Amino acid sequence: GAGVSQSPSNKVTEKGKDVELRCDPISGHTALYWYRQSLGQGLEFLIYFQGNSAPDKSGLPSDRFSAERTGGSVSTLTIQRTQQEDSAVYLCASSALGTGGRTGELFFGEGSRLTVL
Amino acid sequence: GDSVTQMEGPVTLSEEAFLTINCTYTATGYPSLFWYVQYPGEGLQLLLKATKADDKGSNKGFEATYRKETTSFHLEKGSVQVSDSAVYFCALSARDTGRRALTFGSGTRLQVQP
Numbered sequence: 001g002a003g004v005s006q007s008p009s010n011k012v013t014e015k016g017k018d019v020e021l022r023c024d025p026i027s028g029h030t031a032l033y034w035y036r037q038s039l040g041q042g043l044e045f046l047i048y049f050q051g052n053s054a055p056d057k058s059g060l061p062s063d064r065f066s067a068e069r070t071g072g073s074v075s076t077l078t079i080q081r082t083q084q085e086d087s088a089v090y091l092c093a094s095s096a097l098g099t100g101g102r103t104g105e106l107f108f109g110e111g112s113r114l115t116v117l
Numbered sequence: 118g119d120s121v122t123q124m125e126g127p128v129t130l131s132e133e134a135f136l137t138i139n140c141t142y143t144a145t146g147y148p149s150l151f152w153y154v155q156y157p158g159e160g161l162q163l164l165l166k167a168t169k170a171d172d173k174g175s176n177k178g179f180e181a182t183y184r185k186e187t188t189s190f191h192l193e194k195g196s197v198q199v200s201d202s203a204v205y206f207c208a209l210s211a212r213d214t215g216r217r218a219l220t221f222g223s224g225t226r227l228q229v230q231p
Contacts, residue, residue, distance in 0.1 A: 033218055043221035056218065108160035
């Protein structure tokens, strides 16, 4: 597509439920990143994909968080047994050639706002 | 670890005023530095970047100079417009560690009044 697409744009869920957030990167971009932005905080890195593998998942806050990427394209971030502290905007970004971390040319989606009641 | 510190907002200015948003960083090695901007209802987009000391990044009238001696990358614009109202994020890429992800500051909201 023309840009990075994320869905849903808004999600309200009850504590303890599982949620899935989807990211469709720019066609041809091999690198994909998930970040989290909590109110008043900066962007917190979660996980980085190069193709379908995740060489850096150091930012995932707990084992309730997981992510996968299939076909070198769409990625899904899954949060199990959601907690109120999971409420945040989840941002996805993609980059060509897998060098985004060095060149800084990440292309971001508009984010998925998650609210856990 | 790597970190980026930005001035807190919101910053409120009148149109045509001079803008400075401070950014300082802590990193191992020699990072690349960036400013991203997020306009209302849109995703973050790269505004400008600098990859080595004394480099000046510029775009859309905005400038920032990579100052290694003060570990700073302050964003400036000589005359802001209402359309510049947005959230601005300073970020670094820790080149020497090989880490792919960018480290971001907390963002500074700019409000420009007509």
